[in-house]
Amino acid sequence: MIKLFSFLKPYAFSVTAVLVFMFFQSMAQLYLPALLADIVNRGIVNGNSRYIFHIGGLMLLVAAGSAACTVLASYLSAKASAGFGKDLRSSVFSRAESYSLHEFDQIGTASLITRTTNDINQVQQVLLLILRLMISAPMMAVGGIIMAVSTDATLSLVFVAVLPLLAAAIFLIAGRSIPLFRTMQAKLDRLNLVLRENLTGIRVIRAFNRIDHEKKRFGQANYDLTGVAIRVNRQMAAMFPLMMLVMNFTTIAILWFGSIRVDYGDMQVGNMMAFIQYSMQIMFSLVMVSIMFVMIPRAQASAVRINEVLDTVPDIKDAVQIKSTGKQKGLVEFKNVTFRYPGAEKPAIDNISFQAGPDEVTAIIGGTGAGKSTLVNLIPRFYDVDRGRILIDGVDVRELSQQSLRAKIGFVPQKAVLFTGTIADNIRFGSEGAPAEAVRQAAATAQATEFITAMKDGFDSVIAQGGANVSGGQKQRLAIARALVRRPEIYIFDDTFSALDYKTDARLRAALKEETGNSTVIIIAQRVSTVINADRILVMDNGVIAGSGNHEELLATCGVYREIVASQLSGGE
Known part of the structure; x- marks a missing residue:
C-alpha cells in the first residue's frame, strides 16, 4: 500500500498541514489533564476562586485551539484522500x-x-x-x-x-x-x-x-x-x-x-x-x-x-522510434503471419500471406472457427502476431503508434456495440467533430435514415444502455455509420451484414461501393451473396487460406468454396 502513496504528491501541502494540525491537537489534549490537576490541587483544595477562573479560562482557550486544529485537519485530510x-x-x-x-x-x-x-x-x-x-x-x-x-x-x-x-x-x-x-x-x-x-x-x-x-x-x-x-x-x-x-x-x-x-x-x-x-x-x-x-x-x-x-505491462506497446507511412494510402499486406491465442494448442491462423489494396474489396469467407475474425483483429493490433509481419502502406504495424494506426481504420466489429447517448452521438463516436451533414450522409449510406427518422426525436433519439431499444439490424447499421463518418483509409467489416435482410444487404453494399471507392475494404461474411462481387475472395479453413481469387476462379479451383456455395445457392443461382 505504501507504493500507492506516491499518488499523494500533488497533495503534499495538505498532508503536511494535517500532520502539523494533528500534532498541535495532540499537544493540547495532553496539556488539558495537567491543567485540570492544577485547578484541583491549587484552586479547589485551597478555595482560590480567582485561580480556578484563570486556569479554567486557559483550559477553554486550549480546548478551542484543539477543536480548531481538529476541524482544519479533518477538512484537509478529506480533501487529500478524495483527490488521492x-x-x-x-x-x-x-x-x-x-x-x-x-x-x-x-x-x-x-x-x-x-x-x-x-x-x-x-x-x-x-x-x-x-x-x-x-x-x-x-x-x-x-x-x-x-x-x-x-x-x-x-x-x-x-x-x-x-x-x-x-x-x-x-x-x-x-x-x-x-x-x-x-x-x-x-x-x-x-x-x-x-x-x-x-x-x-x-x-x-x-x-x-x-x-x-x-x-x-x-x-x-x-x-x-x-x-x-x-x-x-x-x-x-x-x-x-x-x-x-x-x-x-x-x-x-x-x-x-x-x-x-x-x-x-x-x-x-x-x-x-x-x-x-x-x-x-x-x-x-x-x-x-x-x-x-x-x-x-x-x-x-x-x-x-x-x-x-x-x-501489468501491456503486451502491445508503441515502438521506441515511430515510423510514418508512405504516400500510398490503405495498402494492407500480410506476410507469413502466424498467431496463437495464449494457452491454445495450435495457431488460430498459420502462415497467412495476402494483399488488400485501395480501390478494391477483399472478402474473407469460411466456416465457423476458421480464423476470419482473428485475422482482421490483428490489423488494428488488438493482438500482436507471433510470427510474420503485417504492413500498412509498407510499414510494419508494430512500428506505427497505435493511435495513428487506428486513425487509418474504420472497424465495425462482429457484435455491434452502442453507447448511452443520442443516435447522433453514437455516429459521431467515429469522428468527434463530424458536422451534422456528415452524420446524416453516413446514416444514409448505412441505410439507417429510414428507421432513425421514424423515431420520435430522429437523430436526437436516445439510445438505451447497450442499445436495448433498437434491433440487431439497426445496431449494425448504426455501427456501420459510425465507421463511415470517420472516412478512414481502411474499412474492416467483421460479419457486419449478418443481421440484415437480403434487400437491405444489397442496397447497403451498393451504397458502400460508392462511399468507399478510394479506400481499402475488407469484408468478413458468412453469405456468399455478400462476397460474390468482391474483387478478391479469401477462403479460410482451419486457420489457413484454402483459396484466393474472384467468385468464378474459386468455383473452378477451390473445393472448400464450392461446398460453401453449394450449401447456400441453388444450381441455377
Whole structure:
C-alpha cells in the first residue's frame, strides 16, 4: 500500500498541514489533564476562586485551539484522500485502457470494475484514517504514558500489565484477518461477475427459462461472500469488547490503587484525576490504533490488487522510434503471419500471406472457427502476431503508434456495440467533430435514415444502455455509420451484414461501393451473396487460406468454396 502513496504528491501541502494540525491537537489534549490537576490541587483544595477562573479560562482557550486544529485537519485530510482516490481511479482506468485484449482476458472485466471502485474506496478510506490518526494516536499513547509516569510513576505500573495484553490481542486478530480480507475481495469479484453476466444476458436467461438456475448461482456467490465477511467481522467484533473490558478494569485498578496512595498522602487528588484522564487517552488511542489494524489489512489486500493493474505491462506497446507511412494510402499486406491465442494448442491462423489494396474489396469467407475474425483483429493490433509481419502502406504495424494506426481504420466489429447517448452521438463516436451533414450522409449510406427518422426525436433519439431499444439490424447499421463518418483509409467489416435482410444487404453494399471507392475494404461474411462481387475472395479453413481469387476462379479451383456455395445457392443461382 505504501507504493500507492506516491499518488499523494500533488497533495503534499495538505498532508503536511494535517500532520502539523494533528500534532498541535495532540499537544493540547495532553496539556488539558495537567491543567485540570492544577485547578484541583491549587484552586479547589485551597478555595482560590480567582485561580480556578484563570486556569479554567486557559483550559477553554486550549480546548478551542484543539477543536480548531481538529476541524482544519479533518477538512484537509478529506480533501487529500478524495483527490488521492480520484487520481488513482484515473490512473487505473488509463492503464486498463492501454491493455491489449490479452490483459483484459487475463484479469477479467468484472475484476477490473471491482478494483477501480471497491478496492480504491477501501484504500481511500484507510488513507483518511491514517491522516487523522497516524500522528495523533501514537502521540497520544506515548505522550499519555510519559505524562502519566511524570504524574505518578508508581501508579503507572498498571500499564505494564495492560499494554502488552492489548498489543498482543490487536496483532493476533489483525494477523488472522489479512488472508480473509484477500479472500473476501476475490469473492466480491465472483459476485460482480455473476451479476454482470446475469444483467447482460437477461434475454437468453429468460428465453431458456434459467431464472431459477441464475438465482441459485447468484445466491451461492452471495453466500460465499457473506460467509467470509461474517468470519472476518466475528474476529473483529471480539476486539472492541476486549478493549472496553480492559479499559474499564484499568480504570477500576487506577481508582483502587490511586485512592490508597491519596489516603497515604503519596498522591494528590488532582493528580489522580489527571492520571485517570491520561489513562483514558492512552486507552482511546489504542482503540484508534486497533481500528486502523481493522481497516489496514483489507486496504492492504485491495492495494495489492490495484498494484497488479498498475504493474501489468501491456503486451502491445508503441515502438521506441515511430515510423510514418508512405504516400500510398490503405495498402494492407500480410506476410507469413502466424498467431496463437495464449494457452491454445495450435495457431488460430498459420502462415497467412495476402494483399488488400485501395480501390478494391477483399472478402474473407469460411466456416465457423476458421480464423476470419482473428485475422482482421490483428490489423488494428488488438493482438500482436507471433510470427510474420503485417504492413500498412509498407510499414510494419508494430512500428506505427497505435493511435495513428487506428486513425487509418474504420472497424465495425462482429457484435455491434452502442453507447448511452443520442443516435447522433453514437455516429459521431467515429469522428468527434463530424458536422451534422456528415452524420446524416453516413446514416444514409448505412441505410439507417429510414428507421432513425421514424423515431420520435430522429437523430436526437436516445439510445438505451447497450442499445436495448433498437434491433440487431439497426445496431449494425448504426455501427456501420459510425465507421463511415470517420472516412478512414481502411474499412474492416467483421460479419457486419449478418443481421440484415437480403434487400437491405444489397442496397447497403451498393451504397458502400460508392462511399468507399478510394479506400481499402475488407469484408468478413458468412453469405456468399455478400462476397460474390468482391474483387478478391479469401477462403479460410482451419486457420489457413484454402483459396484466393474472384467468385468464378474459386468455383473452378477451390473445393472448400464450392461446398460453401453449394450449401447456400441453388444450381441455377
